[in-house]
Amino acid sequence: MDVGDHAAEAGHIPVMLGRVLELLAPAVDAVTGRDPVYLDATLGMGGHAEAMLAAHPRLRLIGLDRDTTALERSARRLAPYGGRATLEHAVYDEIPAVLGRLGVPVVDAVLFDLGVSSPQLDEADRGFAYSYDAPLDMRMDRTRGRTAAEVVNGYPAADLARILREYGEERFAQRIASAIVRERERAPLDSTRRLADLVRTAIPAATRRTGGNPAKRTFQALRIEVNGELDAWRRALPAALGALPVGGRVAVLAYHSLEDRVTKQVLAAQAADTTPPDLPVPLPEHEPRFRLLTRGAELPSDEETTTNPRAGSARLRAGERVREAT
Structure with missing residues (x-):
């Protein structure tokens, strides 16, 4: 071998x-x-x-x-x-x-x-992947720190937009941040599927058809913020x-x-x-x-x-x- x-x-x-x-x-x-x-x-x-x-x-x-x-x-x-x-x-x-x-x-x-390991992506309950429905966690160290749910439900719209723009290089950062704030006023955002669906509907329809899952950049940005x-x-x-x-x-x-x-x-x-x-x-x-x-x-x-x-x-x-x- x-x-x-x-x-x-x-x-x-x-x-x-x-x-x-x-x-x-x-x-x-x-x-x-x-x-x-x-x-x-x-x-x-x-x-x-x-x-x-x-x-x-x-x-x-x-x-x-x-x-x-x-x-x-x-x-x-x-x-x-x-x-x-x-x-x-x-x-x-x-x-x-x-x-x-x-x-x-x-x-x-x-x-x-660097980046996310395969087990972190494959284990649904870790909340890293938009392809599974799971709690919004994204912490690499689950013994400490804020979760992604705490970020999306607690950060002001301006801070959410900055994170999406800087860490996700997301050109529709402001639209997504505004949609998050509106949605969390109805009920806290606590699952990966709800967030991924929200991102999909927040961006222009033409953009959804190219470049893979439109939630990819948002999930990357939140993961980077959660784990510093x-x-x-x-x-x-x-x-x-x-x-x-x-x-x-x-x-x-x-x-x-x-x-x-x-x-x-x-x-x-x-x-x-x-x-x-x-x-x-x-x-x-x-x-x-x-x-x-x-x-x-x-x-x-x-x-x-x-x-x-x-x-x-x-x-x-x-x-x-x-x-x-x-």
């Missing part, structure tokens, strides 16, 4: 698995004098983590996830690796606190597989980069343009030469701290998207630390 077959067990297909392994392998293979450390900051079902552990027998895994159900499933999946796997209930912007608590000064490779995804992501990526030694690598799988834009900006800033143009030679403090390992965002192959349609929107970027932080 190769690592691809190994990680595809239990019905879970990790996105762009081969390329992720290829990008991260040099960072862990080059480590001498200690066991290399791999941080999977969005553990999910543990597919990428399992493949990394199988491919690198000396590797130590630290896996984070805010979803307690995902952690329980990953724990069962990774049990054969015993003490090599340490799993933590945490959001990825808590990386410094987790590493400090574990006494781990550096990590050699980091993976962020973009704010956490803006904190998490710099924190992860700060934990890498020279030669350490990070890979990011993003699934919508907002996440990918933040990733691109952060990596580009770290890879930039900031030497003032009037200096004859570069100064060390102005030299790039990272180099980009991908040319733009890499996409999954047509073959992969055929066998795993949820990989279709994936965008992969990666970088390597080449100089210590100043």
Whole structure:
């Protein structure tokens, strides 16, 4: 059984698995004098983590996830690796606190597989999917935080419109927000089906016929708001980069343009030469701290998207630390 077959067990297909392994392998293979450390900051079902552990027998895994159900499933999946796997209930912007608590000064490779996991989408009661009728929840961590129902029933129309516009890139944000406010005055909006039907009727009829389910952008926006995804992501990526030694690598799988834009900006800033143009030679403090390992965002192959349609929107970027932080 190769690592691809190994990680595809239990019905879970990790996105762009081969390329992720290829990008991260040099960072862990080059480590001498200690066991290399791999941080999977969005553990999910543990597919990428399992493949990394199988491919690198000396590797130590630290896996984070805010979803307690995902952690329980990953724990069962990774049990054969015993003490090599340490799993933590945490959001990825808590990386410094987790590493400090574990006494781990550096990590050699980091993976962020952003977005919603397959189980979250497939389990109707989680409220992430507009294809099921379920309570409006959308919390990745069901132990804390406001639900999507609390957002749609409690936020003013202006805030709802802003969320839909900024996080869902929804051009009919104001129309949908106004429709939500009118509907909740009749009765609280508490189910995914009612919200999806409301969005469908709120937008122009011509728009409903193209571009897939018209509720897609609204559900994305609410999920991002409920889980604070973009704010956490803006904190998490710099924190992860700060934990890498020279030669350490990070890979990011993003699934919508907002996440990918933040990733691109952060990596580009770290890879930039900031030497003032009037200096004859570069100064060390102005030299790039990272180099980009991908040319733009890499996409999954047509073959992969055929066998795993949820990989279709994936965008992969990666970088390597080449100089210590100043």
